Amino acid sequence: MTDRVTIDIQDHVALVTMNRHDKMNALDPDQIDAIIAAGEEVSTTKGVRAVVLTGGPKAFCAGLDMASMANIAQDAQGDGLMPRTHGIANKFQATAMVWAECPVPVIAAINGHTLGGGFQIALGPDMRIAAPDARFSVMELKWGIVPDMGGLHLARRLxxxxxxxxxxxxxxxxxxxxxxxxxxxxxITDDPLARAMELATAIAGKSPDAIRAAKRLISETEQTSPADTLLAESRIQQELIGTANQMEAVMAGLQKRAPNFTD
Known part of the structure; x- marks a missing residue:
């Protein structure tokens, strides 16, 4: 991991901070790569049960770094955007989709500018906690382009x-x-990071199996039929019942003590 994006893991919560503050975390190729790498790292790190994604005090992410427009446009020529390099997504879409596809809940803590590509990245997490001064925009048409970083898919959920x-x-x-x-x-809160960490800590206190199963269930059934949703509930519940962490959750509740889960 480069210093473009930092990761700090404590008590099963991963704090991921976009760290290009002098440019309001604007997206150039290196920043895009660093965001994707951070998402992939916390998605596969054993023991992580919740993630908080944030920027700086002035900006979550101000969108595309215009100084990089020529390089990005060159990459997009021909079929440059068409290859699916990250599952169902291309590299640009992966900056947002990596958070939606993270197996544990992700909470965005948002201050200041959240524009264009930055707004699309913010749509990937499960929740968005914003400061009163946060500013948002789907800005792409201003530059003669369309949103193409997963934002349209993710926005339909909201x-x-x-x-x-x-x-x-x-x-x-x-x-x-x-x-x-x-x-x-x-x-909306005056301290989005503190509130996001509070929520993440509460989530991290639950069974890691149930946390992952709940996110999978919600994600899989957002656009399914009632019949398919009910089947998914039954299937995922059946996978959980009787497992060690599920039994530990029951025993801890009955004995009024903190649970001791195994990741």
Whole structure:
């Protein structure tokens, strides 16, 4: 891991910080690579039960680094965007999708500018905790392009289609209160990082098997039929019942003590 993105793991919670603060965490090729690498690392690190993704005090991520536009445009020529290099995604889409596909819950702690590609990255986590001064925008049409970093897929989980169309077509900037109203933001608080860590710590106290199963169940059934959703509930529940961590959760609850789970 480079110093572009840092990872600090304590008490089963991984704090991932985009660390290009002098550029408001703007996305150039190295920053894109570092974000993907961080997501892949925490996804495979044993013992991690929750992740907090954040930027700096002035920006979560201000979007594309315009100084890199020429290099990125060159990479996109021909079929440059078409190869699926990261599962169902290309490299640019993986910056957001890596958080959606992380097997444990991810919480974004958001201050300041969250624009363009940065907004799409923020849509990948399970929750978004924003400061009152956070500013958001689906900014791509301002530069004559469309959102192409997984944002359209991820946004459909959160907002109505007409709102998504409005924000995409106009490239307008909107604040935290409006984002909360539209379902983009989960909570607004003066200290998003502290609140995100509080939530992550609460999650990390649960059975790691159940945490992963719950995220898998929710993710798999977001767009499935009622019948398929009910089948998925039964299948995943059957996998959990009677396992060591499930029994430990029951015993700890009955004995009114802290559980001792095995990752």
């Amino acid at each position: 907002m109505r289609g007409d709102i998504l169309r409005r924000l995409t077509y106009t490239a307008e900037t909107f604040g935290a209160e409006q984002a909360l109203h539209w379902g983009v933001v989960t909570e």
